[in-house]
Amino acid sequence: MCGIVGLYLKNDKYEGELGKLFTPMLIAMTERGPDSAGFAIYGDEVTEGCKLTLRHENENFDWQALADAIKTSLNTTVDWFQNNKVAIFKVAAEAESIEDYLASNHQDVRVMSAGKSIEILKEVGLPEHIVDSFKLSQMKGSHIIGHTRMATESAVSMEGSHPFSTGLDLCLVHNGSFSNHNRLRQELKREGIEFSTENDTEVAAGYLTYRLQQGDSLNEALENALQTLDGFYTLTIGTKDGFAVVRDPIACKPAVIAETDDYVAMASEYQALTTLPGIESAKVWEPEPARIYVWERGTTH
Amino acid sequence: MTTNNLAEKSATENGVYDLAVQSVRELNQALHDQRHQLTCTEWKVLNPKGQHNIAVGVDKKLTIDIQGHAGYYCAGMNKEAEITVYGHAGQGVAENMMSGTVRVKGNASSSAGATAHGGLLIIEGDAGSRCGISMKGVDIVVKGSVGHMSCFMGQAGILAVCGDAGDALGDSLYEAHIYVKGSVKSLGADCIEKEMRPEHIEELTKLFERAGVTDQDPKHFKRYGSARQLYNFKVDNAAAY
Numbered sequence: 001m002c003g004i005v006g007l008y009l010k011n012d013k014y015e016g017e018l019g020k021l022f023t024p025m026l027i028a029m030t031e032r033g034p035d036s037a038g039f040a041i042y043g044d045e046v047t048e049g050c051k052l053t054l055r056h057e058n059e060n061f062d063w064q065a066l067a068d069a070i071k072t073s074l075n076t077t078v079d080w081f082q083n084n085k086v087a088i089f090k091v092a093a094e095a096e097s098i099e100d101y102l103a104s105n106h107q108d109v110r111v112m113s114a115g116k117s118i119e120i121l122k123e124v125g126l127p128e129h130i131v132d133s134f135k136l137s138q139m140k141g142s143h144i145i146g147h148t149r150m151a152t153e154s155a156v157s158m159e160g161s162h163p164f165s166t167g168l169d170l171c172l173v174h175n176g177s178f179s180n181h182n183r184l185r186q187e188l189k190r191e192g193i194e195f196s197t198e199n200d201t202e203v204a205a206g207y208l209t210y211r212l213q214q215g216d217s218l219n220e221a222l223e224n225a226l227q228t229l230d231g232f233y234t235l236t237i238g239t240k241d242g243f244a245v246v247r248d249p250i251a252c253k254p255a256v257i258a259e260t261d262d263y264v265a266m267a268s269e270y271q272a273l274t275t276l277p278g279i280e281s282a283k284v285w286e287p288e289p290a291r292i293y294v295w296e297r298g299t300t301h
Numbered sequence: 302m303t304t305n306n307l308a309e310k311s312a313t314e315n316g317v318y319d320l321a322v323q324s325v326r327e328l329n330q331a332l333h334d335q336r337h338q339l340t341c342t343e344w345k346v347l348n349p350k351g352q353h354n355i356a357v358g359v360d361k362k363l364t365i366d367i368q369g370h371a372g373y374y375c376a377g378m379n380k381e382a383e384i385t386v387y388g389h390a391g392q393g394v395a396e397n398m399m400s401g402t403v404r405v406k407g408n409a410s411s412s413a414g415a416t417a418h419g420g421l422l423i424i425e426g427d428a429g430s431r432c433g434i435s436m437k438g439v440d441i442v443v444k445g446s447v448g449h450m451s452c453f454m455g456q457a458g459i460l461a462v463c464g465d466a467g468d469a470l471g472d473s474l475y476e477a478h479i480y481v482k483g484s485v486k487s488l489g490a491d492c493i494e495k496e497m498r499p500e501h502i503e504e505l506t507k508l509f510e511r512a513g514v515t516d517q518d519p520k521h522f523k524r525y526g527s528a529r530q531l532y533n534f535k536v537d538n539a540a541a542y
Binding site: 251254256269270271272273274279280284285286288289 | 350351352353369370372373388389391392407408409410411426427429430448449467
């Protein structure tokens with residue numbers, strides 16, 4: 001199973017309440033995925049440099065020391081705050097240089113996401129515990145996608161939970177299973193894409209990363225994914241300015257979309273949308289198979 | 302009798318169930334009980350909020366209004382009841398319906414009316430994929446469009462679509478009758494367009510009357526049916542089986 005949910009705000013009316021609106025949506029999908037949960041929230045954008053979500057297994061890890069070390073070695077400024085096992089680092093430098101620094105000096109620090117706006121937070125456990133531990137209800141932003149996991153293809157672990165980062169400000173959540181992930185993983189490894197789990201969704205994320213590196217637009221990457229990925233899936237892809245939804249050509253995995261003047265919301269089941277303002281009069285429909293839906297500020301379609 | 306029981310009793314008697322405070326199980330039990338002892342014919346379900354299995358297995362001529370969006374399998378296996386969803390219906394609305402009427406005022410997700418044997422299903426908006434899959438005698442009117450693989454292996458009954466149909470309409474079709482007013486993206490294996498004869502205009506006219514559809518002219522519809530090349534066991538080919 002697994003549950004996926006997304007909420008994209010068309011205007012700034014609810015930006016201050018994004019986390020508050022999204023919390024019950026994620027919890028409502030507990031029955032579809034009780035073993036792990038996570039979300040990618042977009043907001044609090046940095047104008048210069050980048051924002052990284054970093055995670056360390058040890059809750060008492062000395063983030064200040066890491067921030068100081070990055071400041072000194074990259075001769076830059078670092079602004080950071082801790083949230084549970086993760087820390088959000090805002091650094092006036094390119095994401096790549098910081099990732100290189102961490103790879104050489106701090107392999108125990110995992111980069112969960114990188115970009116200008118994205119923060120990916122995920123853990124093993126019940127969705128309600130995870131939203132509490134990250135204080136999701138207090139978060140602000142323009143859009144957010146989330147996932148509740150019921151593992152089928154690989155182990156229950158933080159690494160195997162969603163969302164998966166697929167590049168700067170990009171991430172992926174998935175409900176379903178891919179049947180050609182082993183072969184595809186081998187092919188992508190040869191192209192230099194790295195994988196840290198046996199998880200099938202990580203392969204789909206790696207595939208999108210690869211296509212985007214090859215110069216595909218998001219739309220082209222998803223068109224290629226529809227051709228290449230074999231299996232049952234509903235995918236939601238978070239981008240800097242919005243999100244995209246795509247289902248496999250057979251469309252066995254559920255999805256429902258609701259739209260009002262203020263937001264577009266998607267979920268595996270309508271039950272996850274019932275707490276949204278004005279939902280009773282929203283336009284509610286099932287997205288078509290093999291069709292790429294994109295909502296982004298400025299380019300809504 | 303405790304206060305709770307009193308509240309429940311009165312709820313049953315006046316036929317109003319609020320799913321914000323009562324469970325779907327309680328509602329369905331109350332509806333099933335009507336088969337043995339009819340206490341109320343008019344039912345209202347408040348705050349459905351996308352819950353699954355609402356008003357499943359009803360076996361009595363009741364009127365049930367669901368005031369909001371419903372989850373999966375709403376009105377499944379319905380016999381005799383007239384059930385209306387004032388909103389969107391999730392997957393498998395009216396699946397395996399035997400008789401009665403189910404009306405969805407909004408859109409419906411995939412597999413609407415799946416395997417249904419009888420009765421009438423009206424979807425006032427669009428239906429998703431596999432509408433009327435393996436239908437066995439139900440009549441379905443969709444005022445909007447239907448998704449891909451609709452009427453897959455349809456055996457009997459009528460599927461009338463006032464909008465467009467997606468890919469592979471009527472794939473592996475048996476003897477269900479399909480009428481589509483708009484475009485058909487593609488026909489499934491063994492499904493072909495057929496001539497619209499007077500008896501088909503009459504069939505569709507009667508269906509629209511039953512469904513309360515007044516703004517459609519049957520003459521504007523095209524008919525699709527089975528080419529009967531796929532499903533027959535042909536004795537000539539016995540050696541190949």
